Amino acid sequence: MDDTFDAIVIGTGQAGPALAGRLSQAGWRVAVVERHRFGGTCVNTGCIPTKAMVASAHVASLLQRGAEYGVSVPGGAQVDFPAVMARKSRISGRSSQNVEQWVRGMPGVTVIQGHARFEEAGVVRVGERLLRSPRIFVNVGGRASELAPEIRNGVTVLNNASLMALERLPEHLGVVGGSYVGLEFAQMFRRFGARVTVLQRGAQIVPREDADVARALQQILEREGVEIRTGSECFALRPEGDRIAARWRCGDEQDDIVCTHVLNATGRRPNTDDLGLDRAGVRVDARGYIEVDEQLRTSVEGIWALGDCNGRGAFTHTAYNDFEIVAANLLDKDPRRLSDRIPAYALYTDPPLARIGITSGEALASGRPTLIGERPMSRVGRAVQKGEEQGFLRVLVDAQTRHLVGATLLGVDADEAVHALLTLMYARQPVDTVQRAVFIHPTVSELLPTVLGSLRPLEAP
Ligand SMILES: Cc1cc2nc3c(=O)[nH]c(=O)nc-3n(C[C@H](O)[C@H](O)[C@H](O)COP(=O)(O)OP(=O)(O)OC[C@H]3O[C@@H](n4cnc5c(N)ncnc54)[C@H](O)[C@@H]3O)c2cc1C
Numbered sequence: 001m002d003d004t005f006d007a008i009v010i011g012t013g014q015a016g017p018a019l020a021g022r023l024s025q026a027g028w029r030v031a032v033v034e035r036h037r038f039g040g041t042c043v044n045t046g047c048i049p050t051k052a053m054v055a056s057a058h059v060a061s062l063l064q065r066g067a068e069y070g071v072s073v074p075g076g077a078q079v080d081f082p083a084v085m086a087r088k089s090r091i092s093g094r095s096s097q098n099v100e101q102w103v104r105g106m107p108g109v110t111v112i113q114g115h116a117r118f119e120e121a122g123v124v125r126v127g128e129r130l131l132r133s134p135r136i137f138v139n140v141g142g143r144a145s146e147l148a149p150e151i152r153n154g155v156t157v158l159n160n161a162s163l164m165a166l167e168r169l170p171e172h173l174g175v176v177g178g179s180y181v182g183l184e185f186a187q188m189f190r191r192f193g194a195r196v197t198v199l200q201r202g203a204q205i206v207p208r209e210d211a212d213v214a215r216a217l218q219q220i221l222e223r224e225g226v227e228i229r230t231g232s233e234c235f236a237l238r239p240e241g242d243r244i245a246a247r248w249r250c251g252d253e254q255d256d257i258v259c260t261h262v263l264n265a266t267g268r269r270p271n272t273d274d275l276g277l278d279r280a281g282v283r284v285d286a287r288g289y290i291e292v293d294e295q296l297r298t299s300v301e302g303i304w305a306l307g308d309c310n311g312r313g314a315f316t317h318t319a320y321n322d323f324e325i326v327a328a329n330l331l332d333k334d335p336r337r338l339s340d341r342i343p344a345y346a347l348y349t350d351p352p353l354a355r356i357g358i359t360s361g362e363a364l365a366s367g368r369p370t371l372i373g374e375r376p377m378s379r380v381g382r383a384v385q386k387g388e389e390q391g392f393l394r395v396l397v398d399a400q401t402r403h404l405v406g407a408t409l410l411g412v413d414a415d416e417a418v419h420a421l422l423t424l425m426y427a428r429q430p431v432d433t434v435q436r437a438v439f440i441h442p443t444v445s446e447l448l449p450t451v452l453g454s455l456r457p458l459e460a461p
């Protein structure tokens, strides 16, 4: 069968469906190809199920701390792990169905299920079918990277996808990698009742953050009983009876961590190795990410790459923004660009860590005079009332322009409060604008004007 379309969208992650929707509204004939579940990583094995599980873990933690609030559960709270997993599956399953129904209902859109592979530029094969189009949008996402066979030594290792199918709570979960994936799972499984040990290469967890932020987060997790070993070297696994021994330090075997399950959270790789990109002449970098320009155009005319597979973002909001950039340039004569995007993300530990712009370390390295404002959450009324006093607010301001250049908020509701600051950065207004604003009491955000009013020069630690 030979089909010609105005556009082909490969993958239904966070950019593909929205783009197909815009193209459909514009009257284009579009083929959408998906090889697995509709909605991709975020919907099926990423943000949505993990945040549903984080919510269950939060309730477990609150119930365990109930007496602090004057509320106690007779006989103590119990975590029903299969029920936690069933809840996350319902939420994630509904979301995937919604994406599928949405895409299938788009006028002029043909949904094709199967693995897409380029035959050449402009031609994509899905099984026996050859799809042709002058415009192809690649939104194939990524998957968990794998541990090398000589490190695994035959041990079965979980990743974010296989962990979603667990039926019983692990007794002792070893987590390799202390960043987003590792720490979100580490804290929730600890709260569900598992013993958890995190093994992190290098001096600190969350290596993208300032060292003092990493220390503060580590203390929060350790207070709940998550065991964290930084400086992990010579990492290797081996079976030990029905358990797994994880070597984390060179030398003596007696330092090995013996656990029942291991989660690999050491990063992700793009789904570009089985896409036939070489046949189309699309350039990838050394790690397999598709090279793109400011408008997400690849090295081949008529082929774009959106979302995690282009290596220019690794979040749902960055993938969705890629759709917005492509749609604006293609359909709206609006020259939106990748470099208009301000780095922003949240790590959904509890309390969450929200980050925008640059860190203190990056500000110091830039050589630009920078001001810093800080406040511990123990001096934020809302946090005290909620019994969530861990963490702090930190803002960084360019001393000359008085524009905000970064913020790190570690604390209750930080993932929401940070948006006041992010809006200020997009508005390109000096911080004095917010400092004069009257915010609602009692909120975490109400302290942001105060923090911005207490700036001092940033100095090296
Ligand atoms: C555990 C975890 C938690 C996360 N939590 C968050 C969070 O809280 N917030 C956040 O912003 N981000 C989070 N992320 C990251 C987020 O999930 C991704 O950044 C986002 O899903 C990327 O979307 P995407 O559109 O690039 O690709 P994906 O969502 O990965 O979708 C790609 C799609 O393409 C399909 N596909 C691949 N190859 C082919 C092919 N050859 N033919 C046909 N179809 C193909 C796949 O089946 C998939 O459906 C999390 C990630 C993980 C792993």
Ligand SMILES: NC(=O)c1ccc[n+]([C@@H]2O[C@H](COP(=O)([O-])OP(=O)(O)OC[C@H]3O[C@@H](n4cnc5c(N)ncnc54)[C@H](O)[C@@H]3O)[C@@H](O)[C@H]2O)c1
Pocket: 176, 177, 178, 179, 180, 181, 182, 184, 199, 200, 201, 202, 205, 206, 207, 232, 235, 265, 266, 267, 268, 313, 314, 315, 345, 346, 347, 348
């Ligand atoms: N809240 C969110 O937005 C969220 C949540 C989960 C995942 N994500 C996305 O998923 C992506 C992947 O997350 P991730 O945490 O898997 O990867 P990552 O690249 O963020 O972190 C990997 C961690 O593993 C460590 N590491 C690597 N090799 C190791 C080894 N051999 N032994 C011990 N430690 C080792 C690294 O130092 C790093 O801390 C992220 O880039 C993020 O964008 C986002």
